């Protein structure tokens with residue numbers, strides 16, 4: 001039996017990309033209602049051979065999900081925490097890819113609930129590995145780069161609302177290494193002309209890309225470390241999301257409740 005997946009954030013780009021992979025998989029199937037903003041309430045969208053009806057959060061009370069349903073959330077920073085409240089109140093384990101919401105409050109809500117969740121600002125396996133390496137360095141060598149200076153530039157499609165959650169997570173590791181860089185200093189590039197001419201984003205990926213560059217200047221400017229990670233399109237995140245769903249299912253089957261898992265846990269699993 002395929003596990004029903006309730007998609008939140010349709011017809012948004014990540015929710016639609018993930019829904020297409022869910023629809024093509026053997027072990028998951030799309031639940032026939034998805035969560036959207038009020039703008040799309042009452043509309044229907046086609047994904048694979050399925051027609052998904054869209055409801056906004058005010059209409060969720062009328063939605064009855066099958067008991068084994070898992071949710072996937074790619075909505076907006078403003079919507080994510082209210083969605084977490086709904087998932088925990090309705091016993092729906094979930095994978096949360098949405099960025100820039102109150103993660104501490106989400107963790108408290110999950111810990112006090114009967115559901116578990118995978119929450120991660122980046123589902124792309126290669127990027128998760130890089131984040132894990134940075135976290136390990138910070139834990140192993142706290143303060144080792146004290147005195148260094150950091151510059152962070154991230155470029156995403158023009159309609160991305162928040163500063164990259166991935167960049168914020170990397171900055172937290174830099175902070176752990178002794179570099180006191182505030183996330184407000186992350187430079188966001190959202191201008192397509194600059195993205196092409198300065199960042200080097202190919203024209204065909206201006207509408208969906210994630211280019212990150214971190215420049216560390218250490219030892220009084222005599223040493224430069226540069227880390228870059230560049231993603232074209234969104235497929236890699238959707239694939240990571242399905243891996244997260246499978247891992248979450250395994251954890252639930254093993255009795256996990258009230259547990260907040262990360263993509264690093266998914267990779268270990």
Ligand SMILES: NC(=O)C1=CN([C@@H]2O[C@H](COP(=O)(O)OP(=O)(O)OC[C@H]3O[C@@H](n4cnc5c(N)ncnc54)[C@H](OP(=O)(O)O)[C@@H]3O)[C@@H](O)[C@H]2O)C=CC1
Nearest residue numbers: 009012013014035036037075079097098099121122123237
């Ligand atoms: N973890 C990861 O690996 C990744 C995370 N992301 C994150 O995912 C999120 C979504 O990104 P993306 O798909 O590109 O953005 P989009 O703007 O394309 O999609 C967001 C969708 O959510 C809808 N929405 C707004 N409010 C609500 C609500 N209350 N309930 C349900 N849906 C709502 C929007 O509605 P409307 O159409 O009216 O605007 C839109 O359709 C962002 O936070 C982004 O940073 C993105 C890529 C990878």
Ligand SMILES: O=C(O)C1=N[C@H](C(=O)O)C[C@H](O)C1
Nearest residue numbers: 099121160164165166167210
């Ligand atoms: O909005 C996006 O596109 C992305 N969002 C995530 C983030 O904020 O870090 C992950 C990736 O950068 C793509």
